[in-house]
Amino acid sequence: MTIPAEQRRIAADEVRLPPGLLPDGRSGRILVEALRLFAEYGFHDTSIRDLAKASGIRSATLYTHYPSKEHVLAELIRLGHEAHHTALAAALPGTAPGSAERLAALVRAHVLGCARYPLLASIANSELHALSPGLAAPSLLLRADSRQMMLDTINLGLDAGVFDVPDPFLALTAIAGMGIRVANWYGSATPYTPEDIADSYAAFALRLAGARA
Amino acid sequence: MTIPAEQRRIAADEVRLPPGLLPDGRSGRILVEALRLFAEYGFHDTSIRDLAKASGIRSATLYTHYPSKEHVLAELIRLGHEAHHTALAAALPGTAPGSAERLAALVRAHVLGCARYPLLASIANSELHALSPGLAAPSLLLRADSRQMMLDTINLGLDAGVFDVPDPFLALTAIAGMGIRVANWYGSATPYTPEDIADSYAAFALRLAGARA
DNA sequence: GTCTATACGTAGATAGAC
C-alpha cells in the first residue's frame, strides 16, 4: 500500500496547489485526492473505488461530478499546464526580450512551480500519455507555447550576444529538463525552500547558456 | 492503441539495448517486448495478454519464463541500473578524482546511456515504484552508488578549486536531472547523435559547475 | 515449453431508489 521513500516517484508528501485553482466542494475534493493518488501510484493503478474512498464518497457518486476517471485526470493535467503557462507568462513583463534577466525569470518561474506544486507538475509531465487526444489537446497547446517562450528567449539572447551556446535547442532541453526533475526529488526533507532552488537553478541556467558575467 | 507523438512518454521508436544484456531465446524476447510496452504505456496499463501476444506466445506460457509480470519488470529495471552503473564506473579510469575531466566523463556516460537506450533508462527511472521492496532493492543499491560517484566528483572538485558552486547537492540534481530527461525527448527525428548530446551536455555540466575555463 | 480452458478477483461504469 505505502511505497518506500526511495522508490517513490515524487518525494513530496503533501498536496499543495496554487490558491484558487480548484473548485470548492466535492468536485474539488475529488481532484485533490486524485492528484495525490495519481501522482503516487499512477493513473492506471488507481481505481475508481480508491479515488471514491479517499474522497469520502461511493464510487457511483463520482460519476455525478465527472463523466469518467479519464476526465478527472484530464482536468488535473489541464489545470497544471495552465498554472505553469500563466506563471511563465507572468515572468516576462519587466524583462527585455532576449536578455539574461528574461531567461533567469522564466527559469525561476518554471522551477518555482515544480518545487511548490510537485504533484501537479509530475502528473502533467508523466501521465499525459494516458489521455485520449481530444482531452490532451488543450494541454498540448499550452505546452507548445511555454516551450516557445523559452526558446525565443534563448534565440534572441544569442542574437543579442548575451548568450553563447553552440545549439539553442540543446540548451533548451537541458534547462527545461533539470527544472522538470525538481518535481520528483523536492520534498519536505530537503533543507531548501522552493525559492532557494529556483534562484540556484536560474543561476545554473545562465551559466549553461554562457551568459556574460 | 497508438499514442500520438506529442503525448508519448518517450520519443524513441525503436528498442535498442546494450549488446549482450538480454538472454537469448524466448526469455529475452519477452524482455524486449516488455520493454517496448512498459515504456510506451506503463507497467499497469500493459496486460499479461498484451505482453504474451507481442512475444508470440499465449499468456500461460509466459509463466514458464517468469513467475509474474512484476518479475519481468524487475528484471528490466535491474538490467537498466546495472548497465548505467557499469557505464559510469567505466568512465572513471584515466581521469583524476575531482577533476573537471572526471565530471565530464561521468556526464558523458550518463547522457550517452540515456540517449542510446532511452526505453531502458525511462523504465528504470519511472517504474521503480511499481516493484515490491524486495525486487527493487538491487536497483536501489546501484542507484545510490552511481549517485555517490557523481557527488564525490563534484565535492572533490570543489575542494580542489576546479569547480565553483554554492551548493554541491543542487548542482548534482541539476546535472543528473537534465541527463535523465534526455531519455524522454531523444528520438530518431532529432538531428543529433547520442554522442553529440553527450558531448554538449558534458560541456553544459562543466559550465554549470563553474569549472575553470 | 506450449497449449486450451478456466478460476477468481476487480476494473470501469450504469440502474434506479431515496
Add this chain to the structure above:
DNA sequence: GTCTATCTACGTATAGAC
C-alpha cells in the same frame, strides 16, 4: 447528490493435456 446493487469485461494467475 448520494446511495445500494449490479452488469460486463478484463485483470493475473493456475490446472492439466500434449
